[in-house]
Amino acid sequence: MATTSPPGVGLAKGLAVTIKHLFRYPSTQMYPKQRPDLPPRTRGVIALMDENCTVCMLCARECPDWCIYIDSHKETVPPAKEGGRARTRNVLDRFAIDFSLCMYCGICVEVCPFDALWWSPEFEYAEFQIDDLLHEKERLREWMDTVPPPPMLEEGAVPPAEAADAIAKKEKELEAEAAKQAEVTAPPAEAAAAPAEAKPRTADVKVEGAGEIDQETYDRLIAEGKSERIARSKAKSAWVRKQKEKLAAEQEAATAEERGGDEAAAAKPKAAEVHVEAGEIDQETYDQLIAEGKSERMARAKAKAAYVRKQRAKLAADAEAGAEDGGSEAGGGAPEASTPAEPADADEPKPKPADVHVEGAGEIDQETYDQLIAEGKSERIARSKAKAAWVRKQKQKLIDEGGDA
Amino acid sequence: MTGHDVVFLLVALLTGGAALLTVTSKNLFHAALFLAVTLAGIAGTFLVMRADFLALVQLIVYVGSVAVLFLFGLMLTRAPIGREALDGQNRGLALVVSGTLFVVLSTLIISTFGGERAAEVAGPSIADIGISIFADWVLPFELLSMLLLAALIGAILLARREDGESGEPMPERRIELSDEPVTHAGAQELPAGDSKPELTAGGDR
Amino acid sequence: MMDLVFSTAITFVGQATSITTFDSYALSVVVKIAFALGLFFVVPLIGGYLEHKVMGRMQARRGPVEAGPFGTLQLVADGIKFIQKEDVIPRAADKWVFAAAPGVALVPGMLIFLVLPIGPGVFALDLELGLFYALAISSVSVLGIMMGGWASANKFALLGGLRAGGQLIAYELPLILAAIAVAVQAGTLSLVGIVEAQATFTLPGTTINVWYLFPQFLGFAIFFLAAMAELSRPPFDMPIADSELVFGYMTEYTGIKFAMYLLTEYGGMIVMSALMVVLYLGGWQLLPGVPLPGCEGTGGLFDCDPMGTLLGVVITIGKIMALVFLMVWARVAYPRLREDQLQRFAWLALIPLALLNLALVGVAKVVF
Numbered sequence: 001m002a003t004t005s006p007p008g009v010g011l012a013k014g015l016a017v018t019i020k021h022l023f024r025y026p027s028t029q030m031y032p033k034q035r036p037d038l039p040p041r042t043r044g045v046i047a048l049m050d051e052n053c054t055v056c057m058l059c060a061r062e063c064p065d066w067c068i069y070i071d072s073h074k075e076t077v078p079p080a081k082e083g084g085r086a087r088t089r090n091v092l093d094r095f096a097i098d099f100s101l102c103m104y105c106g107i108c109v110e111v112c113p114f115d116a117l118w119w120s121p122e123f124e125y126a127e128f129q130i131d132d133l134l135h136e137k138e139r140l141r142e143w144m145d146t147v148p149p150p151p152m153l154e155e156g157a158v159p160p161a162e163a164a165d166a167i168a169k170k171e172k173e174l175e176a177e178a179a180k181q182a183e184v185t186a187p188p189a190e191a192a193a194a195p196a197e198a199k200p201r202t203a204d205v206k207v208e209g210a211g212e213i214d215q216e217t218y219d220r221l222i223a224e225g226k227s228e229r230i231a232r233s234k235a236k237s238a239w240v241r242k243q244k245e246k247l248a249a250e251q252e253a254a255t256a257e258e259r260g261g262d263e264a265a266a267a268k269p270k271a272a273e274v275h276v277e278a279g280e281i282d283q284e285t286y287d288q289l290i291a292e293g294k295s296e297r298m299a300r301a302k303a304k305a306a307y308v309r310k311q312r313a314k315l316a317a318d319a320e321a322g323a324e325d326g327g328s329e330a331g332g333g334a335p336e337a338s339t340p341a342e343p344a345d346a347d348e349p350k351p352k353p354a355d356v357h358v359e360g361a362g363e364i365d366q367e368t369y370d371q372l373i374a375e376g377k378s379e380r381i382a383r384s385k386a387k388a389a390w391v392r393k394q395k396q397k398l399i400d401e402g403g404d405a
Numbered sequence: 406m407t408g409h410d411v412v413f414l415l416v417a418l419l420t421g422g423a424a425l426l427t428v429t430s431k432n433l434f435h436a437a438l439f440l441a442v443t444l445a446g447i448a449g450t451f452l453v454m455r456a457d458f459l460a461l462v463q464l465i466v467y468v469g470s471v472a473v474l475f476l477f478g479l480m481l482t483r484a485p486i487g488r489e490a491l492d493g494q495n496r497g498l499a500l501v502v503s504g505t506l507f508v509v510l511s512t513l514i515i516s517t518f519g520g521e522r523a524a525e526v527a528g529p530s531i532a533d534i535g536i537s538i539f540a541d542w543v544l545p546f547e548l549l550s551m552l553l554l555a556a557l558i559g560a561i562l563l564a565r566r567e568d569g570e571s572g573e574p575m576p577e578r579r580i581e582l583s584d585e586p587v588t589h590a591g592a593q594e595l596p597a598g599d600s601k602p603e604l605t606a607g608g609d610r
Numbered sequence: 611m612m613d614l615v616f617s618t619a620i621t622f623v624g625q626a627t628s629i630t631t632f633d634s635y636a637l638s639v640v641v642k643i644a645f646a647l648g649l650f651f652v653v654p655l656i657g658g659y660l661e662h663k664v665m666g667r668m669q670a671r672r673g674p675v676e677a678g679p680f681g682t683l684q685l686v687a688d689g690i691k692f693i694q695k696e697d698v699i700p701r702a703a704d705k706w707v708f709a710a711a712p713g714v715a716l717v718p719g720m721l722i723f724l725v726l727p728i729g730p731g732v733f734a735l736d737l738e739l740g741l742f743y744a745l746a747i748s749s750v751s752v753l754g755i756m757m758g759g760w761a762s763a764n765k766f767a768l769l770g771g772l773r774a775g776g777q778l779i780a781y782e783l784p785l786i787l788a789a790i791a792v793a794v795q796a797g798t799l800s801l802v803g804i805v806e807a808q809a810t811f812t813l814p815g816t817t818i819n820v821w822y823l824f825p826q827f828l829g830f831a832i833f834f835l836a837a838m839a840e841l842s843r844p845p846f847d848m849p850i851a852d853s854e855l856v857f858g859y860m861t862e863y864t865g866i867k868f869a870m871y872l873l874t875e876y877g878g879m880i881v882m883s884a885l886m887v888v889l890y891l892g893g894w895q896l897l898p899g900v901p902l903p904g905c906e907g908t909g910g911l912f913d914c915d916p917m918g919t920l921l922g923v924v925i926t927i928g929k930i931m932a933l934v935f936l937m938v939w940a941r942v943a944y945p946r947l948r949e950d951q952l953q954r955f956a957w958l959a960l961i962p963l964a965l966l967n968l969a970l971v972g973v974a975k976v977v978f
Binding site for chain 3: 011014015017018019021022023024026027028030
């Protein structure tokens with residue numbers, strides 16, 4: 001039995017509790033006059049980022065109320081390269097959520113593998129006609145503007161594994177760079193013996209510019225919605241940076257030529273070491289896609305990918321050229337040796353580039369992966385893209401080798 | 406015919422009409438309601454005749470309590486909900502009895518108070534009534550109280566069901582006002598042979 | 611004709627003069643009725659607003675805020691809404707009884723306002739039998755509730771009506787017994803007379819003036835609890851018991867009829883509070899032993915100038931609202947009793963205590 005208190009004490013307690021509440025400030029939110037203070041994960045309405053949607057139908061199938069309607073058709077995309085394989089892809093025609101049926105369970109948002117569905121805290125979309133609660137793709141896209149950024153992690157929280165990896169990698173890179181810098185600042189003895197041939201520091205290169213700006217950077221920043229002033233100043237610094245890099249490269253090349261083949265080969269930047277900076281886009285691809293009427297977001301994403309691809313191809317070509325210069329018989333294998341990717345069998349030449357078959361047991365291109373994670377992509381997307389990048393790289397390598405053979 | 410007579414007549418007509426409807430109504434509940442109107446009409450007649458204390462007593466005792474008890478009893482027992490009719494088959498007998506009673510009573514009343522005018526009778530003040538009851542008539546008053554008390558106790562005795570009388574034991578698991586509710590789990594924790602066996606949850610009984 | 615009606619009407623002998631009495635009899639009648647009706651329709655609105663707000667704040671809400679300044683006109687708006695609503699009568703219902711029931715419940719509540727004194731001279735009638743009148747009339751209301759419960763042709767309503775009948779019979783006894791004790795102590799049944807008696811009541815052997823609350827605190831507690839039960843207010847709201855009986859005898863009622871039942875409840879709250887103010891809290895007396903400014907008569911409570919009259923009215927209304935607040939407080943703090951607890955509480959606790967109180971008061975009245 002519970003302990004019994006003297007009679008009447010409970011009655012007095014009840015009165016005390018209520019009278020205390022009488023003098024407390026009411027917790028009412030004066031809603032129509034005053035916006036409610038909703039947490040960022042409030043389940044108000046479901047927003048759709050239709051560029052991310054691949055019409056996988058997972059959301060429609062998982063929906064307990066069957067209130068998601070998806071229509072699509074297949075389109076054939078011409079091969080990206082000459083001689084490539086034409087691909088088909090799903091194009092979203094209709095995506096509609098019937099909010100008169102929706103019970104806001106959030107399963108569709110959870111299940112979406114490509115982050116196409118998001119919760120938004122907006123809730124004021126009542127209608128006089130129940131039919132109007134069927135939100136079509138355009139309306140769902142508009143809700144996307146109201147999706148708040150994800151809440152910050154709590155103080156001291158363990159970061160997600162992929163983000164932690166990316167951060168560690170970045171830190172290591174920065175350390176390596178700092179070490180290199182230190183090495184350059186205090187040159188070794190042999191370098192001191194031949195100071196004229198020493199690799200010039202980037203900082204030592206004096207670039208004089210009378211307000212020239214890097215047009216590409218400028219355009220990009222403007223396109224990103226940055227103010228004209230910021231874009232101009234950044235473009236200026238970008239121009240200076242580029243000029244310096246160019247000068248330094250020229251000087252280095254001159255030095256390397258004097259030194260000879262093996263050293264020159266070593267001095268060539270390796271593909272794996274090249275860090276393709278996130279945010280750089282391939283302006284040509286971008287312009288073309290915009291001209292095709294693609295959305296700004298999609299064009300940007302593709303242009304980025306194109307930039308990365310181009311850079312990589314260029315680097316690979318450079319490396320190969322360097323190897324040939326050095327007379328190395330190992331072919332393309334040498335520059336790739338340091339990559340985490342599994343080296344392909346270089347001795348067997350492949351007759352037709354289109355038939356190149358690369359088998360990988362889940363290997364991923366770490367660089368692409370890190371980059372995507374750093375861009376804030378989900379771990380799943382980054383992994384799948386990195387896998388694709390690895391396969392692409394291997395194929396490219398094999399094709400190149402085959403061409404050499 | 407004075408205005409007083411008019412008022413009296415109106416109240417009397419209301420009372421008489423309601424009384425008639427009470428006995429002719431086919432719906433038991435309606436009959437009880439008309440009875441309440443009749444009793445209230447009688448209170449009105451008292452009021453017209455300046456017996457205000459009596460009128461209020463009539464109101465509180467008959468309308469406020471007796472009629473309510475009637476309704477209560479009807480609702481508890483056999484009154485049909487809504488518009489269903491319920492009627493007895495004793496109309497002829499009832500007519501004879503009530504007609505006889507009416508003739509006898511009116512003859513008595515007319516022969517006794519025939520020549521007096523009710524309007525001129527001023528009711529006594531409540532203080533006079535009180536003094537008269539508790540001074541002159543205190544013995545009959547006390548005797549009546551004793552009678553009522555005896556009736557009360559008798560009614561309770563009749564209504565009370567003794568243990569085992571109707572073949573069932575008296576419900577022992579009555580929960581007192583101050584008792585705290587006992588959950589099943591709590592009841593199981595009680596040791597066997599506890600001093601409060603009536604608190605164990607049902608099933609073992 | 612008129613003088614005879616008048617002679618009938620003055621059967622209730624007036625004692626003190628009221629501000630609503632004029633030389634012209636017809637004018638007096640009109641003013642008295644208008645006064646009682648005005649009280650009936652205004653003061654319950656104030657009480658209802660108080661209930662809304664206090665309940666809201668006690669439950670961490672704001673209560674009404676939109677209708678009128680600070681939501682003061684909320685109940686007026688509710689009334690207008692009720693009038694606009696469709697008047698639904700169930701097909702199986704007994705039409706006439708169903709329609710008459712809210713009126714039978716409401717009219718007695720209105721009639722009581724005739725005798726409630728809310729200030730020096732501010733009352734319609736001062737009956738010699740005022741207290742008895744108020745209690746007798748209020749006992750008729752239960753008829754209307756039982757009629758509604760039966761005529762709705764609804765089991766919930768029937769159960770609600772039954773519960774109401776049982777509850778009102780059970781709690782009328784302690785209510786009347788507690789009131790009788792006050793009448794015994796005051797030596798009068800006139801409500802104005804009771805206020806006057808309180809103003810002149812001093813503790814035996816001293817000159818300290820106290821209200822009847824002090825010698826009869828037990829009676830006050832009994833009266834308060836019984837009044838809450840009479841009004842079917844939580845925690846004694848078993849006849850309504852929305853979690854068990856939908857809305858009890860009011861289940862089938864809509865629109866203006868429902869509003870009449872609600873008004874009966876709020877009017878009853880005011881009536882019972884006003885009776886408690888008169889019986890136990892010294893009527894329009896500000897503090898025990900303090901005469902109202904501007905008043906001369908007995909105990910400094912009568913023959914007032916306009917300012918004193920107004921002050922008296924404000925004090926009475928303030929006390930009534932304080933009691934309404936207590937009722938609301940109890941409503942918020944306590945859960946509903948069970949039906950058997952309710953009956954046991956009345957018959958086994960309140961009625962014996964009320965009898966004891968009456969006996970004690972009778973003995974004390976003779977001894978001192």
